[in-house]
Each structure stands twice: as structure tokens, then as C-alpha cells.
Amino acid sequence: MASFLPIISLFLVVVISLMVVRIATVALVLTGISQQLAQFQARSAFTGAGFTTSESDKVTQHPVRRKIIMLLMLLGNAGIVTAVSSLMLSFVNTGDEHPVSIWLRFGLLGLGLAVLWSITQSQWVDQRLNNLVEWALRRWTDLEVADYSNLLHLGHGFMVIEMEVEQEDWLVERDLAGLRLSEEGVLVLGIERPGADYLGAPRGTTSLKAGDTVILYGPRDVLTNLDERRAGSSGNWDHHKAVDKQLKAQREQAELEKEAEETSGN
Known part of the structure; x- marks a missing residue:
């Protein structure tokens, strides 16, 4: 069981990362930008990919968007490093490990990623998750600061x-x-x-x-x-x-x- 703990931790990091990006996307939409642009900005900030000049202006000129992007950059750096470390640890061969165990971990990793991918592509899950995140943001934050x-x-x-x-x-x-x-x-x-x-x-x-x-x-x-x-x-x-x-x-x-x-x- 211990040999599967790094893979489990990897899945947890991926799920948390997806949730962070989703929450940030909904938060950016609440500031008045389109769904596609908000999703692109959230993913770019979380992965450290960066923006074009015009998209960067849309963020830096709005105080709420700027705070969201800064938080995403901080969480993204920590999340990506943890995910890569967990993935490397899960496939380190100690020398006395049976090859079947390695292939089993490969299968578990592939199955888990396939399940996560199917969930992220589900319109039903997407709509209900967006509604839940939006309700939570409106309930416990003050994003809507304008009259x-x-x-x-x-x-x-x-x-x-x-x-x-x-x-x-x-x-x-x-x-x-x-x-x-x-x-x-x-x-x-x-x-x-x-x-x-x-x-x-x-x-x-x-x-x-x-x-x-x-x-x-x-x-x-x-x-x-x-x-x-x-x-x-x-x-x-x-x-x-x-x-x-x-x-x-x-x-x-x-x-x-x-x-x-x-x-x-x-």
C-alpha cells in the first residue's frame, strides 16, 4: 500500500489544482470578463505560462483580478512542484520491487487520469460545480465591490x-x-x-x-x-x-x- 501513496497524493494535488483553477475562473467571470478569457487567464497564471500584453492589461488594471492572479501564481508554483515530486517518487525502483507492481502503478495512474479527464469534460458536472463555486464566492467573499x-x-x-x-x-x-x-x-x-x-x-x-x-x-x-x-x-x-x-x-x-x-x- 505504501508504494501507492505517492500516486494517491498526486491525484489529490491534481484534483485540488483543478478546483483552484475552477474557483479562480468563476471569480474572474464575476469581475466582468468572458468565460473563455477567464479560463485562459486562470490556467496561464496557475501554470506560469504568462499572458499577451492586452490580456495582462486586463488583469493589472483591475484590483480584484490582480489579487486573484497573484494568488494563482503562488498556488500554482507549489502545486506543480508537489505533483512532479509525487510522480517521480511513485516510480522510483528500489531494486527489489517486482515488475508487476510497477505496471500496476502505471495502470492505476492511467485509470485515475482517465477518470479525472472524463469528469472535467462532463457538462453536467461543469454546470453544477460552477453554480456551487459561484454561490460560495458570493456567500463568503466581497468580489462585487461596485454599486x-x-x-x-x-x-x-x-x-x-x-x-x-x-x-x-x-x-x-x-x-x-x-x-x-x-x-x-x-x-x-x-x-x-x-x-x-x-x-x-x-x-x-x-x-x-x-x-x-x-x-x-x-x-x-x-x-x-x-x-x-x-x-x-x-x-x-x-x-x-x-x-x-x-x-x-x-x-x-x-x-x-x-x-x-x-x-x-x-
């Missing part, structure tokens, strides 16, 4: 994000009027364009370019889908589904308001 959090009902199904427009995105090279984001329940608050002044409350004739950072407000699930939406027929279909969902929500809200009026009238 606009309450004004915009952030945390009640709505959020504000910074989304970088990429060349393959559904948004690229299209004007705001043609995108019809308002029909999905999404409002464009502003656009940051490299080499140009910040454009607040842009008009419908404004076209989005690759490299733009667009600030959006709307339902969390719609913004998450929009961040992952790519150009082409699949992106158009996602747009139509989001519009239908928004129309259904509006009808349900209208029915609730009508019922409330009838109840109060009686």
Missing part, C-alpha cells in the same frame, strides 16, 4: 462581460443592427478598439472588427453561448434559438404580469 452589481442585478441570471472579437466569431465584420443582439436580450454597452477611442453606447451602424473588445450586458447563458458562437450556419441557428428563448421568456413575463394585475383587481 452597478446591484443596479444591473448581476448574479441573478445577468452579467456584464468583456468579449474579444476573433476572426472566426459570429460577430465579426457585422454591424450591430444586423446582429439584432437586443432580440436575444443582450445590450452592447461599449466597444474598445485598438488604436481608437472607446466607443460608448454604440449605434446600430457600428461594425465589429476582429480585435475589438465589446462590453455586453445580458442573461448569463446567452452571453456564454455568444462567446462560443462561430460564423456560419451554426452561429445563425444559435442566434435564432436564443431569439425564440427570449420571446418565450417575454411571453411568460407578460402572462405573470397580467395574472398579478387580475389578482390585485379582485
Whole structure:
């Protein structure tokens, strides 16, 4: 059993590392950046991979994000060193060990990593873990330090994000009027364009370019889908589904308001 303790400790380090990155990702999303960018920044900081200049600016210019990244860097250095040390110790041959035992440890390591990989790819686990982490962060931290959090009902199904427009995105090279984001329940608050002044409350004739950072407000699930939406027929279909969902929500809200009026009238 003692020969398997290093592998068990390795799994514990990996699980804790995954949880740390997940918590940091959700925390960064709560500060107003997109899911994909938050995930990239959290993983980069934890592994020490670093950022590009524009992404580094997004962190250093925001005090809460800066604290999250600094903590990730500290924990990442300790976690990676421990994981590598545990892995090396688990396969050190003392000279009198049976070869079957070594292959058994290889099998245990592969099986454990496969299980962890399947868990990280599960949408069901991902959604519930995100909800749990978000609830815990809101319960025991004060990430939402700005008054606009309450004004915009952030945390009640709505959020504000910074989304970088990429060349393959559904948004690229299209004007705001043609995108019809308002029909999905999404409002464009502003656009940051490299080499140009910040454009607040842009008009419908404004076209989005690759490299733009667009600030959006709307339902969390719609913004998450929009961040992952790519150009082409699949992106158009996602747009139509989001519009239908928004129309259904509006009808349900209208029915609730009508019922409330009838109840109060009686």
C-alpha cells in the first residue's frame, strides 16, 4: 500500500489544482470578463505560462483580478512542484520491487487520469460545480465591490462581460443592427478598439472588427453561448434559438404580469 501513496497524493494535488483553477475562473467571470478569457487567464497564471500584453492589461488594471492572479501564481508554483515530486517518487525502483507492481502503478495512474479527464469534460458536472463555486464566492467573499452589481442585478441570471472579437466569431465584420443582439436580450454597452477611442453606447451602424473588445450586458447563458458562437450556419441557428428563448421568456413575463394585475383587481 505504501508504494501507492505517492500516486494517491498526486491525484489529490491534481484534483485540488483543478478546483483552484475552477474557483479562480468563476471569480474572474464575476469581475466582468468572458468565460473563455477567464479560463485562459486562470490556467496561464496557475501554470506560469504568462499572458499577451492586452490580456495582462486586463488583469493589472483591475484590483480584484490582480489579487486573484497573484494568488494563482503562488498556488500554482507549489502545486506543480508537489505533483512532479509525487510522480517521480511513485516510480522510483528500489531494486527489489517486482515488475508487476510497477505496471500496476502505471495502470492505476492511467485509470485515475482517465477518470479525472472524463469528469472535467462532463457538462453536467461543469454546470453544477460552477453554480456551487459561484454561490460560495458570493456567500463568503466581497468580489462585487461596485454599486452597478446591484443596479444591473448581476448574479441573478445577468452579467456584464468583456468579449474579444476573433476572426472566426459570429460577430465579426457585422454591424450591430444586423446582429439584432437586443432580440436575444443582450445590450452592447461599449466597444474598445485598438488604436481608437472607446466607443460608448454604440449605434446600430457600428461594425465589429476582429480585435475589438465589446462590453455586453445580458442573461448569463446567452452571453456564454455568444462567446462560443462561430460564423456560419451554426452561429445563425444559435442566434435564432436564443431569439425564440427570449420571446418565450417575454411571453411568460407578460402572462405573470397580467395574472398579478387580475389578482390585485379582485
